[in-house]
Amino acid sequence: MKTIKDLDITGKTVFIRCDFNVPKDEDGNITDDRRIRGALQSIRYCLDRDCKVILASHYERPEPGVYIEKYSLKTVVTRLRTLLKIADNITLAKDVIGENTKAKAAALEAGEVLVLENLRYEAGETSNDIELAKELASMVDIYINDAFGACHRAHASIDAMARLFDANHRAAGFLLAKEVNFFDKTLADPIRPFVAVVGGSKVSGKLEALRQLLDKVDKVIIGGGMAFTFLKAQGYEIGNSLVEDELLDEARTIMIKARKKGVKFYLPVDIIVAPEFSDTVPSKYVSSQEIPDNWMGLDIGPASSRLFRTVLNDAQTIIWNGPMGVYEMDKYAKGSLKMSHNIADANATTIVGGGDTADVALRAGDVEEMTFVSTGGGASLNLLEGKTLPGIEALKA
Numbered sequence: 001m002k003t004i005k006d007l008d009i010t011g012k013t014v015f016i017r018c019d020f021n022v023p024k025d026e027d028g029n030i031t032d033d034r035r036i037r038g039a040l041q042s043i044r045y046c047l048d049r050d051c052k053v054i055l056a057s058h059y060e061r062p063e064p065g066v067y068i069e070k071y072s073l074k075t076v077v078t079r080l081r082t083l084l085k086i087a088d089n090i091t092l093a094k095d096v097i098g099e100n101t102k103a104k105a106a107a108l109e110a111g112e113v114l115v116l117e118n119l120r121y122e123a124g125e126t127s128n129d130i131e132l133a134k135e136l137a138s139m140v141d142i143y144i145n146d147a148f149g150a151c152h153r154a155h156a157s158i159d160a161m162a163r164l165f166d167a168n169h170r171a172a173g174f175l176l177a178k179e180v181n182f183f184d185k186t187l188a189d190p191i192r193p194f195v196a197v198v199g200g201s202k203v204s205g206k207l208e209a210l211r212q213l214l215d216k217v218d219k220v221i222i223g224g225g226m227a228f229t230f231l232k233a234q235g236y237e238i239g240n241s242l243v244e245d246e247l248l249d250e251a252r253t254i255m256i257k258a259r260k261k262g263v264k265f266y267l268p269v270d271i272i273v274a275p276e277f278s279d280t281v282p283s284k285y286v287s288s289q290e291i292p293d294n295w296m297g298l299d300i301g302p303a304s305s306r307l308f309r310t311v312l313n314d315a316q317t318i319i320w321n322g323p324m325g326v327y328e329m330d331k332y333a334k335g336s337l338k339m340s341h342n343i344a345d346a347n348a349t350t351i352v353g354g355g356d357t358a359d360v361a362l363r364a365g366d367v368e369e370m371t372f373v374s375t376g377g378g379a380s381l382n383l384l385e386g387k388t389l390p391g392i393e394a395l396k397a
């Protein structure tokens, strides 16, 4: 896969597909701008080479054709102005491929940046429409994909558009290259012991990743809602906790495979339980063998956190994907926050999968302590599953 450094871009008009899909609070303030900061290196690289730069991203899931302020990239552009410190040279277009964009693109000067409006205002983005791709491509000389977080989707700006450029005119940006190299290198040649910490809501969502990881890691720690399917598969009563009954056999197979391969497999030994999915009801911690009928497990307990800390003690490489509990409610966030601290404290290469897990590390104040925090949840999971990402395939096609 070529990177931006392999192309001759000086003075050219460059399209950079970014992932500016950043989380915001209820007042519309950006709560985590890592994805925007992650794109700066490629943008600056182009500006330093007198390029005219066109940036594009999706933001959440607006209804195509309906321009609602909430889905606009306006706030992102404000943040970009602050971060790039070139306030006057960045403009936001009013549309994606409409007259306003075309006029602004034609008037771009070297060292200026034009940000297109939310790509998903165009229906063709998610349907990988070639006509939309052609319209976007018609404005530029060079295509750069730096949107790791969107690379697992074959959308027009990720897939169809990339294929319209030859190998000398398309490449990965710095962020995309860094993300892919990190996962590839770590999975191909990890320093051992290599520990995978897997949590989140469902086994089904991470089944393939778990299967793949069993071939690579020395230890697996399971937490979050998915732990209950494994506990039930071992014969424990799990009350009303989240469970996927249809995957009990699969869970058993995974644990047997782990034993055969000598992979140490750890489940929570105690659980924070509550009678309802709520943070206003009384909760308590019980051993994993004593989850009361009609109660549900919403976080791992303190003994599990201590156990997992010991398990991580000698780790040299740690991959973490998925929270240990319902961390969105403070009452059930402790297990996830402690896991974040434990991983951050480990004397190891630490890789945090994106999305919720990165959010936990951020809340825990541990982001700077991790070796690498991915900007893509779904995309990083796909890499752990051993899948190729459509966005990367398109760059190689």
Ligand code: AMP
Residues within 6 Å of the ligand: 199, 200, 201, 202, 205, 223, 224, 225, 226, 242, 297, 298, 299, 321, 322, 323, 324, 325, 326, 327, 328, 356
């Ligand atoms: P995922 O998208 O699969 O990584 O799952 C993340 C979600 O798992 C978060 O929204 C958590 O609230 C949820 N989660 C973690 N532990 C539990 C649990 N014990 N019961 C229900 N949901 C959980």
